[in-house]
Amino acid sequence: MTPLTPRGTSAPQPDPETGAAVKAADRAHVFHSWAAQGQIDPLAVAGAEGAYFWDYDGNRYLDFASGLVYTNIGYQHPEVVAAIQEQAGKLATFAPAFAVDVRSEAARLIAERTPGDLDKIFFTNGGAEAVENAIRMARLHTGRPKVLSAYRSYHGATSAAINLTGDPRRWASDTASAGVVHFWAPFLYRSPFYATDEAEECARALAHLEDTIAFEGPGTIAAIILETVPGTAGIMTPPPGYLAGVRELCDRHGIVFVLDEVMAGFGRTGRWFAAEHFGVVPDLLTFAKGVNSGYVPLGGVAISAEIAATFDTRPYPGGLTYSGHPLACAAAVATIEVMAEERIVERAAELGERVLGPGLRELAERHPSVGEVRGLGAFWALDLVRNRETREPLVPYNASGEANAPMAAFAAACKKNGLWPFVNMNRTHAVPACNISDAEAKEGLAALDAALTVADEHTV
Template structure:
């Protein structure tokens, strides 16, 4: 095995490709035919490959680079903390650790009291499950089928979509229920309120069948993320809050993707004035500059642990470098008015998506809130037949479509039959129009490609 000396860390492009292929395992992929782009630079809403080609980062990488690439304020904060104190164990009080916790609670709904920091979304959801079980003394956890809560074992069991399958048979007590996915519902509702009433009544029935005294938590993404940006219909989240209150169940809102301004509010649940018992977060708290996540708990739950041991722990809980990055990131959100910009640019994005829906035969539906959106592709707009079957894409159809967009400099990703569009919150009107013009133009080729699949 070839070993590089420290002085040889600068690799040329061919070496990067060679070592990447030879030594790295890439997630969610069969490795043999992978040919990842070599990326050499990233700034603002753009990144460049080794050939100098520029891409609009229209998914904020994994819906996490909210403040864009190369933000100097965050980078300098990390440098200062590295020089001052790169690490201190989680049992000690440290300035940035204390400051970030206070600022997170300041931004959270007013019933929230304390935060347990983690390394990312999976860790956050793992610990939320544990906290809900400890507080209630119950063991069943409800979550939705079209959900993704992480890839670690507990978080994968919490997830509903096919990425959970490799962790099955799973942990006892995880129960799935159906999403308020109105576009795919066979029933045609007269209003969002009517739809919410239907879904909530079925959920209530399921809770009773499972034994309400056995259910510790109902966990929902406030806005479903990669599984299609499914936005809760009017009254839905409020209805879940009422069910939790009725049966003494902990309401957990997973805001790993939807939090930190993505929907035009600090937290997505604020769009419906809902106050969960627990909020999990990650991604936008540091925008990927350093890994960090967290579990925010209500005052009632925080008081429970005054006298009961919190059986949660991580070596890198509230890591000082991550906390320093988090404090600087919150400064950037405030100083650059990014929450308001998300809302404002979200209106423009929504208008563009509605225009695209009208023009392109392969677009079945568009869903958007703030700078969080999905374009759902179909084989037939009348029947709403999905472009690829649920959980399957043996011919790589969606990968080809993502590749068509990337070839024109529009970078994003897909899941099931949906294309994600979730640019950094720093995007301006001119950049939005340029990027969406590319998307619109490529959609004509996608329309033609989809027609060939119907033959």
């Protein structure tokens, strides 16, 4: 493991006895998400700072997962922590029906950065609730029931959001009665359209979506929702022209275009919002995670003028007790100000162009287990394969148990080298804090380099 020397602090002494107590209490009382409770062994975390966290045994990890891709400014940024403390002393909580200074300021700062006329902000507690409310708004605005979403997607785990999700986490909760229709979005490396280049992939994906709209009935479709750059599903940057083509289809048929920027937003791709890369303005944009680096739960929907006007005299039938919670909004205000002052969005772009992109591509040249490198900013994925020629994934789709052993061994090797990875199916993602130093990024690349030798052992 990497020696424990977190930046800006004296290294805490290992305290395995306290760690054991924390672990015992967790196992006795905490019910974890996405897990068979009797088969997990959660790491007891003692602290975190910047791009690192550490356990009670004195092991430090460089977090290449940014929590769940949300600590865009790293852990324990002093200005954000201070803002939360100050707000707690001033007004710790207040009901959402009132105008509260910090809530108004958070909304203003977010609206200032969203594309186009997305100037009204509905606050939620996280990304899934943001998606739920965006879909409700679209259905009420259009009077239509159906929503189209991509198979390779993740939109959350609440009722509508889990049905919109394309990945296998949907299966256990999918009743096929939520008015959701899935379609194939473009992904050239594993093209469902047998395309040979980006232009062909884009054209065929748009034709497929146009056919789906036609056969479902344009007048029945309220919204199309897409992650601007899909996150958990594999960080597949859409080909040039695709999102503009979806925008045109939505305009032609009166369909609301929703972009899910829960993971890609707030600097992750080297822009405030990933939509800026493609020159596209949606009707609704969902956000969470990076809006306040995950310090206090917060999400929301940025709403266009046209959709907001639908509810000028008609009450919007939705709300949350903690919508625009003052502590969360104070964290958002401080985070956005820190990002602007420290040029963290620009840093993420530079990190991708100078360090992560070239470094990951260099790893791909030397490791036969790396089939493709893709990404931008501080948002990258390595597609791991058994065979580069056939592009067979290193493990089968949705593998578990023994079938997933190669990826489990790779993840274990990362942790042994002091790197905490983001691993999903046959992919590992490089999604560190957007403001890590070049040296820290190179430390992560070196740990990946060592771990990929384990993945290489499973190639043919």
